[in-house]
Amino acid sequence: MNSLAGSSIAIVLTNPKLDDNPIVYVNDAFERLTGYSRGVAIGQNCRFLQGPETDPQDTKRIRTALERGEEVAIDILNYRSNGEKFTNRLLVTPVRDDHGKVNFFVGVQKALPAEATEPTGADAAMREIQHRVKNHLAMIVSLIRIQSREAVTPEALANIARRVQSLQLLYEELAAPSYNSNREEIEMGAYLTRVANTIAHIDGRTGVRVNIASESVQVPVEAATRLGLILSEVMTNAMQHAFIGRDTGLLEVRLSRLSGGGLRLMVSDDGVGLPKDMQWPSSTSLGGRIVNGLIEGLSGSLSMTRGSSGTIVTVDMPGAASH
Numbered sequence: 617m618n619s620l621a622g623s624s625i626a627i628v629l630t631n632p633k634l635d636d637n638p639i640v641y642v643n644d645a646f647e648r649l650t651g652y653s654r655g656v657a658i659g660q661n662c663r664f665l666q667g668p669e670t671d672p673q674d675t676k677r678i679r680t681a682l683e684r685g686e687e688v689a690i691d692i693l694n695y696r697s698n699g700e701k702f703t704n705r706l707l708v709t710p711v712r713d714d715h716g717k718v719n720f721f722v723g724v725q726k727a728l729p730a731e732a733t734e735p736t737g738a739d740a741a742m743r744e745i746q747h748r749v750k751n752h753l754a755m756i757v758s759l760i761r762i763q764s765r766e767a768v769t770p771e772a773l774a775n776i777a778r779r780v781q782s783l784q785l786l787y788e789e790l791a792a793p794s795y796n797s798n799r800e801e802i803e804m805g806a807y808l809t810r811v812a813n814t815i816a817h818i819d820g821r822t823g824v825r826v827n828i829a830s831e832s833v834q835v836p837v838e839a840a841t842r843l844g845l846i847l848s849e850v851m852t853n854a855m856q857h858a859f860i861g862r863d864t865g866l867l868e869v870r871l872s873r874l875s876g877g878g879l880r881l882m883v884s885d886d887g888v889g890l891p892k893d894m895q896w897p898s899s900t901s902l903g904g905r906i907v908n909g910l911i912e913g914l915s916g917s918l919s920m921t922r923g924s925s926g927t928i929v930t931v932d933m934p935g936a937a938s939h
Contacts, residue, residue, distance in 0.1 A: 626650075628662065628723040636661050637682065637721070649727055651697030662723065665704070667695040678708065685710045685718045691728065703728040782848040785810045786841060802840045804871060804879075805830030811844050812851060812869050819855040823864035830871040833879065842910045843881065843933070849907050850883045850929050853896070858887025858926060878934040885926040896920050896929075 626649045629641035642657050650657070650665060657664075666675060674692045681688035687709045694704040705728050711720040786807060809828050816826045835843065847869065859865040870882045890896060897904030897918065911918050916933040 626723075626725040628657075628725065630662065630721045630723070632682070632718055632721060640720075646725070649696075649702075649725060650694070656697075665694040667693070667699075667701070669693055669701065670695075678706075681708065682721065685712075779845060779848065782811050782814070782844050785814060786837070786844055800837050801834040802837055804833050804835040804840060804843070807840060807844060808847055808869065808871055808881075811847050815848055815851040815855065816867075819852075821855075821859070821863070823862075824855070824859055825864075825866050827866070827868045829869070831873050833871070833873055835879070839914060839933070842914050843879075843931075846907055846910050846931060847881065847883065849897075849903050849910075850931075853903055854883065854885045854887065854927070854929075857890075858885040860888055862887070874932065874934075876934065878932060881931040881933075882928060884923065884928040887926045889922055889925070890920070890927050892922075 626646040627641075627643045628639055628646055630637050631640045634640075638659050638661055639657050642654055646657065647653055663675065670693045674690055677690060678688055678692070687707075689707045692704050692706055693701060695701055705726045707724045709722050710718040711722060713719050786802070808830060812826055812828050816824070851867065851869070854867055858867070866886045868882075868884045870880075870884075872880045872882075874880055897907040897920075899905055899908065907918065911931065914933045916931055918932075919930045921928045921930070
């Protein structure tokens with residue numbers, strides 16, 4: 617993965633259940649790669665990146681793969697927003713639900729240097745990222761239980777985009793110069809700090825302070841994926857409900873090592889607190905089902921307590937830490 621350091625991979629998510637398979641999510645790297653903002657890209661078919669000199673055979677190959685619900689890898693001539701041409705190394709893969717229906721296509725993209733004519737050393741890393749995106753997104757789709765006939769609302773797409781963003785932060789950590797591609801572990805403190813800061817930024821309330829404390833601990837990538845998504849769900853729930861009617865507040869995130877190699881994640885707030893008759897996570901809510909599924913995948917446990925001020929969510933994961 618070190619070959620990707622300093623140059624992010626663009627990730628695109630499209631929804632084939634909507635008319636013309638439009639883009640429903642792009643990451644920051646896509647905006648930098650193409651010059652198009654999210655506002656411009658979302659809602660369009662990916663072919664809007666094509667131009668007069670794009671090879672029709674390349675577009676036909678992509679179209680055929682999408683119609684068949686198959687993976688495709690291709691180098692295609694695309695155009696940036698300023699009209700500049702670039703060779704786009706594109707990997708597209710379908711994400712299927714439990715019934716085998718294609719819910720999304722994930723596109724992983726990287727601009728090739730002008731002089732590149734042979735596959736670069738980044739190919740293996742790109743395919744690794746593609747593999748992770750596909751598997752992780754399939755996990756999210758399974759947890760959300762999106763059925764092929766269900767209507768996809770803007771709110772649902774926004775929630776999916778937020779969860780994909782948490783995954784993108786993980787991939788960026790894997791692409792960092794300090795990451796060793798021979799290890800399947802990640803420094804958890806740095807990753808959770810980025811997730812927490814991103815959720816706070818999305819919420820946009822400067823009066824809510826977020827404090828983060830984490831011991832230095834390495835965690836296997838797959839466990840880190842689930843833990844990052846859990847933090848995203850718990851923080852989002854706190855931001856949406858803990859500070860109703862308030863402009864200020866405090867939210868604290870703490871990751872600690874337990875004896876025996878386990879980990880404890882605590883998220884606490886000084887907000888209004890949950891109603892006495894309310895339990896969270898609840899199987900009746902989407903976020904609650906996702907958290908329960910993620911906890912189960914870690915063989916962990918979650919407890920929610922009401923403090924003197926606010927709420928404390930504690931997640932224990934036995935054996936999650938590597939060393």
